Amino acid sequence: MxxxxxxxxxxxxxxxxxxxxxxxxxxxxxxxxxxxxxxxxxxxxxxxxxxxxxxxxxxxxxxxxxxxxxxxxxxxxxxxxxxxxxxxxxxxxxxxxxxxxxxxxxxxxxxxxxxxxxxxxxxxxxxQIGLVKNLGKVLFSEFLFPFEIASVLLLAALVGAIMIGKRDTNINSKETTN
Amino acid sequence: MLNGIPINFYIMLSAVLFIIGVVGVMARRNAIIIFMCIELMLNAVNLLLVAFSTLHNDASGQVFVFFIMAVAAAEVAVGLAILSMVYRNFKTIDIDLLSRLKN
CATH class of the missing domain: 1.20.120.1200 (NADH-ubiquinone/plastoquinone oxidoreductase chain 6, subunit NuoJ)
Structure with missing residues (x-):
């Protein structure tokens, strides 16, 4: 063609x-x-x-x-x-x-x-480097520590998103009591 | 079959996608669209990382793209939570109005 x-x-x-x-x-x-x-x-x-x-x-x-x-x-x-x-x-x-x-x-x-x-x-x-087997081997041998750090990061983001997105009832109750 | 595409084409494609993202960040007012343009820029970089990883036959580049995806997901979750809180307090997500930081 x-x-x-x-x-x-x-x-x-x-x-x-x-x-x-x-x-x-x-x-x-x-x-x-x-x-x-x-x-x-x-x-x-x-x-x-x-x-x-x-x-x-x-x-x-x-x-x-x-x-x-x-x-x-x-x-x-x-x-x-x-x-x-x-x-x-x-x-x-x-x-x-x-x-x-x-x-x-x-x-x-x-x-x-x-x-x-x-x-x-x-x-x-x-x-063959893009296959799951190959990438998994590299990920869990060479990059094991960054992988664990990434899991901590995701957990922190999860908690942070929930804390930020939550309606802040504490401040409102304080305002009403004052 | 060999993938007979010069690496320069991938560099050009990534540059064009990245610049579309940059122009979107500068030209739009909706904060969500700006977030999406940032995602576009991240993806342009990811594409180039994968292209070079294939060129050098090295898996590290693809692992790096994997980490970038994880960080992008975390960033989007926190960013959208912040945006929804801002919308609840100010009833707008127009960045030109939000840039005053008061009222």
Missing amino acids: LGYTITQWLFGILSFLAIMFALMVVFTRNPVNSVLYLVLTFFCIAGHYLLLNAQFLAVVHIVVYAGAIMVLFLFIIMLMNLNADTEPRKHIATRLIAGTIGGMLLFVMVGALKGSEQLQLVHGGSS
């Missing part, structure tokens, strides 16, 4: 879709639509992971991001009753400046990468 392999076609299509959906996340007015476009972007990125032979990460990415985090976002948006486009626009100058800064950043990055003409090919087809 026009001299490209099927992997290259897949890469092109997935990249195009990811960038389009990411743009829609930023430019859609309705927050709910924005969340749904972000889910689609995450699915495209999971497709990239599959293309890179990182199967475990692709599955975890879909479960954690599209399954858990995005549900949390949708839940909060519904809770705050923001599902209409109630957001006032920023000033036009601010948005222009944001676009200009982004464009300049892109220009600098592309310019910096243009000089390095080392076109190293990514060889993903034969590698």
